[in-house]
Amino acid sequence: MGKKILVIGGVACGPKAACRVKRLDPSVDVTIVEKGEEISYGACGLPFYLEGEVGELKDLTTTPVGVPRDVNFFKAVKGVDVKLNTEAVAIDRKNKKVAVRNVKDGTQEELPYDKLVIATGSSPVTPPIPGIDLEGIYCLKTMEDGSRLKNAMENSPGKNAVIVGAGLIGMECLEPLLKAGFTCHIVEKLPFVLPALLDEEMAVPLMKHISSKGVVLHCGDGVESFKDNGQGRVSKVVTEKTEIDADLVLLAIGFRPNSQIAQDAGLEVGRMGIITDAYMRTSDPDIYAGGDCVASFNIVSGTYMYAPMGSTANKHGRIIGNNLAGWNTTFSGVCGTGVCNIMGFNVARTGLTERDAKAQGLETITSLCPAPDKPHYMKGSKLIHMKMVAEKYTGRLLGVQILGPGEVLSRVDTAAAILKGRGTVEDVFETDMAYAPPFSPAMDNLIVAANVIQNKMDGLISSYAPAEVKAKLDRGEDFVLLDVRTPKELEQMKLPYDNVVHIPLGMVRKKAADELPKDKEIVCMCKISLRGYEAARMLKEAGFDSEKIRLLDGGIVAWPYEKIVNM
Amino acid sequence: MGKKILVIGGVACGPKAACRVKRLDPSVDVTIVEKGEEISYGACGLPFYLEGEVGELKDLTTTPVGVPRDVNFFKAVKGVDVKLNTEAVAIDRKNKKVAVRNVKDGTQEELPYDKLVIATGSSPVTPPIPGIDLEGIYCLKTMEDGSRLKNAMENSPGKNAVIVGAGLIGMECLEPLLKAGFTCHIVEKLPFVLPALLDEEMAVPLMKHISSKGVVLHCGDGVESFKDNGQGRVSKVVTEKTEIDADLVLLAIGFRPNSQIAQDAGLEVGRMGIITDAYMRTSDPDIYAGGDCVASFNIVSGTYMYAPMGSTANKHGRIIGNNLAGWNTTFSGVCGTGVCNIMGFNVARTGLTERDAKAQGLETITSLCPAPDKPHYMKGSKLIHMKMVAEKYTGRLLGVQILGPGEVLSRVDTAAAILKGRGTVEDVFETDMAYAPPFSPAMDNLIVAANVIQNKMDGLISSYAPAEVKAKLDRGEDFVLLDVRTPKELEQMKLPYDNVVHIPLGMVRKKAADELPKDKEIVCMCKISLRGYEAARMLKEAGFDSEKIRLLDGGIVAWPYEKIVNM
DSSP states (O other), X not given: OOOEEEEEOOSSHHHHHHHHHHHHOTTSEEEEEOSSSOOSOOGGGHHHHHHTSBSOGGGGGBOTTSOBOSHHHIIIIIOOEEEOSEEEEEEETTTTEEEEEETTTOOEEEEEOSEEEEOOOEEEXXXXXXXXXXXXXXXXSSHHHHHXXXXXXXXXXXXXXXXXXXSHHHHHTHHHHHHTTOEEEEEESSSSSSTTTOOHHHHHHHHHHHHHTTOEEEETOOEEEEEEOSSSBEEEEEESSOEEEOSEEEEOSOEEEOOHHHHHTTOOEETTEEOOOTTSBOSXXXXXEOGGGBOEEETTTTEEEOOOOHHHHHHHHHHHHHHHTTOOXXXXXXXXXXXXXXXXXEEEEEEOOHHHHHHTTOOEEEEEEEEESSOTTBTTOOEEEXXXXXXXXXXXXXXXXXXXXXXXXXXXXXXXXXXXTTOBHHHHHHSOOOOOTTTOOXXXXXXXXXXXXXXXXXXXXXXXXXXXXXXXXXXTOOEEEEEOSOHHHHHHEEOOOTTEEEOOHHHHHHHHHHHSOSSSEEEEEOXXXXXXXXXXXXXXXXXXXXXXXEEETTHHHHOOSOOEEOO | OOOEEXXXXXXXXXXXXXXXXXXXXXXXXXXXXXXXXXXXOOXXXXXXXXXXXXXXXXXXXXXXXXXXXXXHHIIIIIOOEEEOSEEEEEEETTTTEEEEEETTTOOXXXXXXXXXXXXXXXXXXXXXXXXXXXXXXXXXXXXXXXXXXHHHHHSOSSXXXXXXXXXXXXXXXXXXXXXXXXXXXXXXXXXXXXXXXOOHHHHHXXXXXXXXXXXXXXXXXXXEEEEEOSSSBEEEEEEXXXXXXXXXXXXXXXXXXXXXXXXXXXXXXXXXXXXXXXXXXXXXXXXXXXXXXXXXXXXXXXXXXXXXXXXXXXXXXXHHHHHHTTOOOOOXXXXXXXEEEETTEEEEEEEOOXXXXXXXXXXXXXXXXXXXXXXXXXXXXXXXXXXXXXXXXXXXXXXXXXXXXXXXXXXXXXXXXXXXXXXBHHHHHHSOOOOOTTTOOSSOHHHHHHHHHHHHHTTSOOEEOXXXXXXXXXXXXXXXXXXXXXXXXXXXXXXXXXXXXXXXXXXXXXXXXXXXXXXXXEEEEOSSSHHHHHXXXXXXXXXXXXXXXXXETTHHHHOOSOOEEOO
16 A cells, blocks of 8 residues: 555645655555545636636636546546545644545545645635625636636626626636626726736836727725615625625635635644645644645745645645655745736736835835836737836846736746746846747847946936926925927827927927926926937936936836827 | 947847947947848848738838838937948958948948947858859848749749758748749758758658658758759759759758858958957957857857858847947857748757767767647647757757747757756756646656656666667567557557557556567557657566667557558
């Protein structure tokens, strides 16, 4: 009889760990217990099942050639035993046994282990809001949830949907709901969407995009209760500020790690989940943990974060499998990388936002670069907004946020690889990114963003973030906003402030001395602030006081406040 | 009077260097001489202009907001003087002067310099093939070439096009020619297409793709002469093996660095172009060189290569600009990254091919992974083939090749970033690549390819490349090809060899002992060899001799030889 390995949880990390150790050491005896009806399914595909991008729900549970990944498959192909509908209720570390309960018939038994893997995943956050148990209120986490929500969408008594929480799941479910004919409201406690991924200024273009698609945003507002229609069904969502008609509510406030069983067993558990070392071992050397139930070590911040991701869960599984087989391999951690597509608008982030970095006490330097994702002369080029964050004195890359209708994946993944290597903005510049006009501009957006930071580090330019300029305007400060765009561009879009002076870039050398004050601060800008940068250099050359010349980061395109637009 | 900086060449590197130094040090006096009619244009956009993806040729010469980047623009905005139609003919290093000639009126003059930048670019290779000067034979390099070829396509006497050379430009021009109604033949001296980018086994799927679009490939064939139609116009291309009717010929054999002027001046020039140090300085410390005329240092191989790329030229320009301003910044080099789209088929490469690595004397270990670019359950998922090359004993990543209808850019850029950091396959695994079903699978293709190499390094599996198995078959060796796909998959596609044994993966544990010989070598395979790997592990577990169990890399999908297909 081989070493007994017991795995709690059968979605991503658990099966991966089980199959990996069995491949490495066929002598082991591996059992997975899973409280649900299905094993090894693509939970991340659920929003796309709702949308129709996945043919049938069962496609999430089969191999690429259509073989069901069921109990028989695991036995015949993987040599792994699986017990479905089986919930682990307690770990007896002393006697190395786990008490499990059959959720169908309630019977209990004890399963012995030599090594244990906790891969219990996560659960949707469901705060004790009055009315939260009413009919018509759904979460989206398991296959059963997916099936239930799809059914609810098809049989809803009305077409008013309210999503609570503007995180990844909530935002990904907008498109399926709109496609199914629902009007959608989103209620988000924080003042902007995707708050875990983005800085506020970067969320603004996304918020404009979803508003333009008819979604009603209630940011900076919290749900106080759900109203009953008198028959046990939700009829309204009552927020701090308003009431919203609701036939269907999706609770998407976030997920919390299923770490209770570990905590009850006396294992070290933090606010972000079960604590493991780099071997994915818990505080008990015979117990490993991975996937959505553990705290992830963020290699950029050097701190723990909660980053439940199918990609990371699979990596954890491989590492745990190795270590169960006695290989002693480690996992460095994650960068908090994420990507999504919200109704044709791509959003990606890796590393730290400026807010994250500041919360860690890091001094940062940032760039804000909205630009086409391909050479501007290509008909298929599309805008992407990029914000890069670096450590102020070393230039070490800390993170990027990229969003827009254009391509974001290559940029975020490249940045993630550079973060893995603790690279600087100079390393970004030196990365030999692929260039061809159907794919990318000669100087990739990521490289331009790095160069802007390098220019700031080199003292070539001092800049203000949009929020800083807005604050100066709001305070009524006396300064000049120098817009150096062409007259045609000015007609199409401009800032509605009295202190804007317009001199097209080609005239700055000639006119600056006559038309601009030498005693006031001058904030240069253009469409994206590349020409603004040239103008700032020209003013310095023309003898204006360097200390008084600034750039508006990201130009008018990245300006998230008032604009006059005539398109 | 400021320091005089003279720049030879006005396309990419030259203008970039000129403008950068002027921004850093407005006191300098910068002049660009350019032998053509245009400055600072997007030469790489020419194939897409032919195709209709670029509206007008002049779009390649304007800024994103439509301002022409002409002599006036450079003067007014950049503070840089430009002399068009001005060819540099000789460099007098002793007296620090460059003799230039006006190509319109033939007048000569001498321009003094304190610092000189050579950014003379490249020229198409035009070997002395009989008939090469006939009418109807074109190159594609300059704006003038683009205009001439577009005109020729619109006014061709017939619709037979022959492309000589299956490199990037030749392949990129297939689509515009086909769209314009031409039948296309490609003649390539080497036995496969894109030989500078790909290993032969990776070129096969691309060759099948372009053949399926009606392109006639003549690989391993060379042009011997061009036949005259009696009126000074090409009528046929005569190759070593055949004759091809030709109304229009595109010469796309490659480019060579315009390094003659540097060589004549006694500067160090190699086979790959002008030699510079990491400061982009030539062997004369007062002369810098960059862009297509220099040899690029390949950071992966540690040797010089010829890699003319608009992206690199721009980087060179920035570095040269810095150093002209006295900043002393360096450029590490390139990885030979490239990407293209050939009629809906993406192709990307970074680092070394297996052939490149072997030519450097490196011992390699490779993986071959054809797989969907997104989770298989997503309707929009598309195939990509990936080949990864690593150093045999250290696992250091050496290169990847990726191609297919699916997404390649994020994978190649991520790999380029890892190459920059001299990362290993373990670093690939640990890179926190973005995951969401509309973008990528939970275990990205790049990570899977790295894991396969890690498994090989760990001795979990020994494999054969397709070519090795083909050689065994051709030699009539006695071995078993174990196909573990489902019966349904077998019906759709199979290998036409007598030694194939079929046991679906789920039956391998049961049937192996009875149906497989213990004394013969067994080469396991499936669709992409992931299940083949599982089968190989099962056989070892079942007591088969480890030494006799092998995997066919990439499975039947990557098999570039005979297949029986019933779709």
